[in-house]
Amino acid sequence: MSREANLSVAEREFVLEALRQGQRLDGRQADQYRPLSISFGEEYGHVKLQLGKTSLVVRISAEVTKPRDERPFDGLFNINVELSAMGSPAWENGRSNDAEAYVANVVDRVVRHSNALDTESLCIVQGVSCWSIRADVHVLDFDGNLTDAVCIAVMTGLQHFRRPDAVVRDGQVIVYGIDERVPVALNITHKPLSVTFNAFNEGKNLILDASLKEELASEGELVIGINNGGEVCFLSKFAGAPVDAHDIVEKSNVALEKVKEINARIDKVLLADLSRRGKKGMMEESRAENDREIDSRTTTVV
């Protein structure tokens, strides 16, 4: 088994006929996302995201490595999407499938290639050491529209993550533990998100955020990666029924509106989590006027 079970003819016809009459299975509007909920784990960069019944966990981590020879000023950034049998029984463990390759590619293009994370700020010593940021995506439940969910979770994770502080002293790199110095937020240049539309009935119906059933009945996907400023950084229409050029222009306006909405939402939950952490004493503890206790345990010299 490596594919989701196909819809029956009756089910498919039901979805398509409902769309012809302007209805969706769960009663949503054509341009409406399912309820989105974002929460954070204990450590920085641990995001739990739920989009309708699709749910996933993203963990961001950082380690010091050597930069690539051809790019000595750049740090490394990788997004790791590995689909396991947990998300859907159709995915086989330890073996990549089409869905994985597709999602990994789109997220990579939208988030990494658009330089949402400024990799130059990850450089510590030119050509010698830099930070390697890694985003690990764990899909817990799959119910359609994985690309948007992964994009939102990875972008939230990057904004939430704090890496340990590192300084260069006498040619030596000193990495301070996160209990020792206030950890540093990553440098985010812009906040692109992907917005996925699915085409039905020879491209007559274009709907946002398809659930799994709708995805299975769909004729093709249109993915728009766009940021708050309205700059389109990714656009794909890989296969399936043709979509009118007018629709693409129109839908990119819808996408802009949605991205602004979701980014505002992300900012809100980030702020709420930050103030919760502030109350717990991390910020209080790390104020300059406090007494200093020097504990060398968490400091590592690279």
Added chain:
Amino acid sequence: MVGPTVSLSGLRRADGSASYKCPVTGYDVLGAVNAPVELPARKDALRPEDATIEVFVKPGNTTAGVGEGYVESVLRSVLGSIVLGREKGFPRRGVVITLAIIGGEAVERGDSYLTILPALLHASLLALISAAVPLSMTFATTLLAVTPSGQIVQDPPVEDVANAVSLHVLAFSSKGHLLLNESQGRFDFETWESVREQAASICQGANPRGSDGDTAMDDESKDGTLDNFIREAMEDHLHRVYSWKIESN
């Protein structure tokens, strides 16, 4: 001591699932079980009368490596001994267990994987129960560290693991048998024997079995043991699953 937190059947797509969080080590493991599933014809499915057990451990923020391969083989052998793979519907089918480490410190390359083994074992056991896979028995497992001063510590925090002389993971079945013994470091037989005794009392209480070999169901000495903890999690789960039946009586 604060006990671990578990919840069963949290996932929608998997046949059975369980999340297990250990407050001391901070590990948060999510287990999913799909069973029985059709397997592609493979060499290891050549035992026509038995089910094939597949275990996949997905680390939190690294790619799977040698350590994961090692725990996978340990898990496979322990779970293989309790899954009734010859029950109707299971022979020639697969029992696929997926474990994702979604919280807690990453196990660094070269560090001992024994620290996370109890969490993985408990998560997979509860996920198997949630998926209603036939099992011959349940088990409880614990991690013990022997400090340089000869003390035996249960569920040691990260610093203690680094300083420990030896680490031991022991699992006891609900019938009192020793199911698993993975040890690491230097120790002599006497130390191991006292580790085993302590592990047995953590898992099963002071007096694990009655003289007739039956487990006492409401023995007070079992309160707070891991065996009892697993039993309670199972009871809660069954109560929820069969609520329709209990209501209608």
